[in-house]
Amino acid sequence: MSRHEPLQPAYNFSSAPEPVGLFQGTVDVGLGKKRFSGTADLWLKFLPSPRVIFHARVQGTPESEPLFAVAIQDDPFLSFNGQRIEGFRGRWRADVDTFELDWHPRSEPVALCDMQSKTSVAAILHLFNFPDFRDGQYQTTAAPAGRALLVLKAEGWRVSLQSLPNNATHEAWERIKDEGGCFLTHVAKLERKDGKLFSGDEACEQRLLLASFLSFTKGGRCETVCEVGLDAAGDKTWETFGSPRITNPPYSWFNPSKASQAELLFPLFVKRWQQSEEWRDCLRSAIYWYVQANTNGGALGIDAAIILAQAALERLAHHHLVVDKKMISPEGLDRLRASERLRLLFSNLNLPVGISAATPEIQKAALRFNWRDAPHAMTDIRNELVHPASKKRVVDCFFEAWKLSLWYLELSVLALCGYDDTYTSRLTAEYVNESAQVPWGARGSQF
Template identity: 65%
Template sequence: MSRPNPVRPAYDFSSASDPVVLLRGGAEVCMRDDHFSGEAELLLRFAPAPRVLFRARASMAERPELPLFFDDWKEASFSFNGQNINGFRGRWKGNADTLELDWHPESEPVALRDMRPKTSAAAIFHLFNFLDFRGGQHQAAAPMGCALLVLESEEWKISLQELPDHATRKAFARIEGEGGCFLTHMVKMERNDGEPFSGEDANAQCFLLANFLSFVKGGRCWPVCGVGLDAVGEKTWETFASPRISCPPYSWFNPFKASQAEHMFPLFAKRWQQSEEWKDCLRSAVYWYAQANTSGGSPGIDAAIILAQSALERLAYHYLVVDRKMISGKGFDDLRASDRLRMLFTVCGIPNEITDTTPYIRQANDTFRKESKWVDAPHAITDIRNSLVHPVSKKKVHGCFVDAWKLSLWYLELSLLALCGYDDTYTSRLTAKCVTESETVPWGKKA
């Protein structure tokens, strides 16, 4: 059986230390009643941080004195190919002949075509600094030498594929050696029924996918710079955005067992699409999870404990009060934080006991008087969190912060998996000795 052709990037991101030109066109810079025409490039700049911007050059022949004396840009505006781009001025310089400036869009992605027509048969996106995965269920259908991950929901098929010609290997080597931001994978979206779709449809799926991949990686990971393609491969729309990347220590996902993500995605997508409330709940929980899964820089462990437990309480409220209606909103508010989390974990089938997997919490608890002991793990992590937010506790818990952080994130990962109905394997941050060691979720089918 012949292998399919690989999905290739729409832009040359191979030299990610330099700005990449995404598009060229005409530009107009307006300052109060003065208008200056010229040309501009839409760039993806990688240093000092990834950002999309327009770099314009306009003629000053008619008003050579303006850039020398005019420095009030509050009423300035910028248009590219006749389309007004809301944003603000960055670096600029002028002389008697030309005005050069950087214009930063106020939000991303930037769309420069009508995204509403349903004319796309496929869409591709570019994925930076994703995981080096293996073990997908559809590898036999992959282009030669390219790892493949296929995520399918009821309506969509999304393929994540390594770059051809060993480019992904080279990108991972540069990430490890230099740090920074490098293209590692391509994303291809198609509808299962083969029907054409709009750019708006693709962007909605991209937002879902970004949240899912952030949960898989344990840190921010967004596909960017989307391109719509019609049935003959012609471009139907383009969007432009900068990568959001992070370097989390690990997550629940085993990168050498990519089938975990393939199993989880349709469950996550079903919850996401169940209601706007569920979408907002999952988005918030994944955002806080990505922030809390720190490598020890910013935020620190103390802030990460607070963020992780905020996400847990958000999930508990939505599932127990809004979705299942197991308790009223007032009843939930009247509960102690530990009781809220205990109820969530019990319903989800997640153990509540303090075990040897958090030795510093266990040792600290052994030193407390009987009336001050933590009754279980939810009690311990919320009490430690309270000692950070309201530092009046007389308990000596400073040595427990790392344990509380790991335990809070373990609970958050398992809660998200359980609430989506996942029953496969995962990597436990409490017991695994390496990221490739997996075990069945506590509520899952026993081998």
């Protein structure tokens, strides 16, 4: 692979967490039965939480001031560069002949053009709070000087992720650790491997796939934002505008010091994702619940995280055992206990089911409650959270049950994709950059 050109962000995000201007245009605002014209700036605001906002300024006359004050109580609308933006108003201010308001789009990303009709040979993508990775497969042969490189290739597409120049990715992560919030950490380039054109709609499809893959890799919600399509001359052909939706999970299966793990998984993940619409929905749902459950003490408590993680496992079990392999009927699976459903899934994926020394509290409790294996322990603890009828004292097992459920969930997704390399075990790893072989196959160990 030849050396990659250094990528530059399409927008200057260096002023974050201060608002960043993305676009300017003309605007029409409807207030009651009147319409007013003016200008608007499209901003990416980071505080109190990331969101894109249109800040509009329209002109009236001194006679308009009472209308401004009264009509804002009605349902206003906003049209930007001739395109109506569905949304709702935020802050507003009225002077004698000037009216300003913030307009919040109802959904993101916002596209200000017909994405199907616009084509490009490449697209620039922006990533916030993505792990500071290194040691990709192409680092020594293809990375620009001073940049970390991760290349994701599958089904005729290539996504090249680069760190920022001048050690800016490391500095961004120092700010994230010290201040919280979100900062640009990587720039990516999407392109077809054969160099052919692709539409904006096709780029959006790849973005959805990447969002699930990157979220599973990071262990928390992570998606590209503010994508820009480029033609062969490097000019913009389309743009989408969205805000980063980020979380900072405690850890995941991915070792940032071994970026090749993501490069090896990606084509396997895409193959499974594209196998059918049902598999796509299954993976998307399981990963959504996974990132919600991989909490680091935020709004979601560890009890809710245990419930969500096991719901994701049961979703995978149903699709793999009933829909894909047809090993059992839907009615047959429903008749099984939850522990039996999980045991059947894990056994079919060659995952160990025994209770090991990696979960000492569960191991001690197993003697009191006659838990035969890990699926039995996990589901019994979950049942005590949902239906505490027997009043078993299992609170000391909550943390380990959470870790164990997520460990099984990560390994189940990896196994269902056919991945057979290394990962970070949240049960045994002492450091985030410690890797072990997956526990199936000839080289795998039990834990």
